[in-house]
Amino acid sequence: MAENKHENILRAAQKLFAERGYDGTTVPMIAEEAKVGAGTIYRYFENKQKLVNELFRGSVAQFAATLQAGFPEQKDFREKFRHVFYQLIRYSREQPEAFRFINATVNAYFLDEQSKSDFEGFMDFIERHLDEGKEAGLLRDLPSQAFIAIVYGTIFHLSRTFEDGILEPDDELLAGIEKSCWDAISAG
Amino acid sequence: MAENKHENILRAAQKLFAERGYDGTTVPMIAEEAKVGAGTIYRYFENKQKLVNELFRGSVAQFAATLQAGFPEQKDFREKFRHVFYQLIRYSREQPEAFRFINATVNAYFLDEQSKSDFEGFMDFIERHLDEGKEAGLLRDLPSQAFIAIVYGTIFHLSRTFEDGILEPDDELLAGIEKSCWDAISAG
């Protein structure tokens, strides 16, 4: 029950930060959403900034875990790419607030060093994965960061489109976009 | 002189909103950056929210103008696509704060209906442009919104990468990415 409160506060904060941003969200708002007293938040978090950083790191960790879950280590690169693509999609759809929060918060002035480095570590995973494809000669002659822009950028924008109800994320559409992304980065 | 102040305030606000977000930016901050008194801002804008909305619409209009400037109405679709791609890139690089501000502000809780509809109008331009390619059978069998996700999402993420100094935006790189995007959306 107590641990539940910690969780409830984080969940409430995530929702509100995703909707209104860090500075647009007040601690009483979080308290109300989490159904706790405002003072209670300070039993679990030193202050608002520590709260947002802890939330960020937790979200990134969960995101990273999602990405790595069931990673087809033994399969070929094409398969690995597909896995990463679909897991990114999955996370953005199953945790849309977390996904939106993470993307809106990277680079924020209130992130501490630990948070920034955690996120970099996560991005490194994707970069290393793409490097592997490059070394195998499967990908175009572009920097990995360009591939990230294409794939991550696409998924990021797509998730907005799904959230806003502009597109319906059915299997066929996702398969089509996955192929598009692959075609965008693969050689020849 | 007076018009100048109006402009200075908008420019100052844009810079600060891009850096710290709307709620993280105070009116005195804007006043100092614009080198005017805090009270002066209220001679030009009814309040902070009206200011951010006016700024947003102005930025979107400028963005749209950039996109349409020199549009090769008479050229083929491939050329038109290239034009849009490079103009998006150009705007993101020449007005990085505006570009960042627009993207961070779309969907913000403080945007009014007019602002939202202005932005939709802008996106419609891109969508219509892509629809044209679809009708011509040049593009894959995907919704236009998917193409937007790919192209706009890529450019959005790319601009961050440029701003952070992770990639250097030389001609070769941009040409490569433009080709990637085209390959991602073009049929066959």
Place this chain on the structure above:
Amino acid sequence: MAENKHENILRAAQKLFAERGYDGTTVPMIAEEAKVGAGTIYRYFENKQKLVNELFRGSVAQFAATLQAGFPEQKDFREKFRHVFYQLIRYSREQPEAFRFINATVNAYFLDEQSKSDFEGFMDFIERHLDEGKEAGLLRDLPSQAFIAIVYGTIFHLSRTFEDGILEPDDELLAGIEKSCWDAISAG
């Protein structure tokens, strides 16, 4: 054991009130110093104000007891004065926190009537003692309250000086000051 806790809380409160004042001391601070739970304090004291008042009265009572202990009822006035002087000094040195707390708290806005009247009763003892000397023609033609100002005021300030380590309270010094005080109040 229970009575012990009551005592521990009072002792902890006294120390902290002496150091930081009533309003600068929080109930959790007292609880920690007393090694009890914060809630426990409310089993022994109705609230913080009742606690400080009970502490004040207890301290005054102890102070009064010290003063009266071994009072040389049969000796002459000079001897009685010496007794009072040294007992005041003794209390201020053996219970520096209590002494400091009492003096900082007399006149405080949070003292209740009972506490104020208890302290007046204590001062009356000193005053009556001095009146006796006046009636015997041993003291100058000044109000007893003036004698109190001289003797109590001196000792109060002296105790600060001792506490701060500015003076070392050896026998010779105390004897000298006692003589000074006597000379200040005695006739001819």
Place this chain on the structure above:
Amino acid sequence: MAENKHENILRAAQKLFAERGYDGTTVPMIAEEAKVGAGTIYRYFENKQKLVNELFRGSVAQFAATLQAGFPEQKDFREKFRHVFYQLIRYSREQPEAFRFINATVNAYFLDEQSKSDFEGFMDFIERHLDEGKEAGLLRDLPSQAFIAIVYGTIFHLSRTFEDGILEPDDELLAGIEKSCWDAISAG
């Protein structure tokens, strides 16, 4: 008018700090007493602690000025002592809140180094003055700090007695106490 506000705030704070102590006085209380908005206080003082320190130093400076005003540099030591005694009395009576505030605040945990050193400088003046008398062989063989305890301690306690209306400070009484203090410290 503006400078007036600075002054009003200090005066209001002094009154309330004298009555209720630093931690027992809220910023809104000060604002109300000074007849300004709560936010206005922060245009004149960085925060509550800076305010109390500035007030303390100002009070000490005024106190020191009072003491030195009309100091009979050319007269003998007896006359100088009388001057200091009466000026101490004068300050404590003309500025009872300042006097009470200073005495209650010396040693407070929220005083900064500058404030502490300012007060020490002030006390040094009194000590040096007494040292002069000692060197001239006019005073008893006691440390100067003991003299301070006697004289300052007496006056401190006396001012409380006056404030509480217990004694009426007429010329005869003051003359008597001045003589008592002199007898308490003078040799032979």
Place this chain on the structure above:
DNA sequence: GATGAATGAGGGTTCATTCAT
């Protein structure tokens, strides 16, 4: 028109007090 001093509502945070365990 331009300013910035002034304001008070509301921000983040603390803490006296309660109460379920």
Place this chain on the structure above:
DNA sequence: TATGAATGAACCCTCATTCAT
């Protein structure tokens, strides 16, 4: 009985907004 998690009123302080100059 003893606790400390929980609370919300009230703290210090900030800032959007006003208005006298």
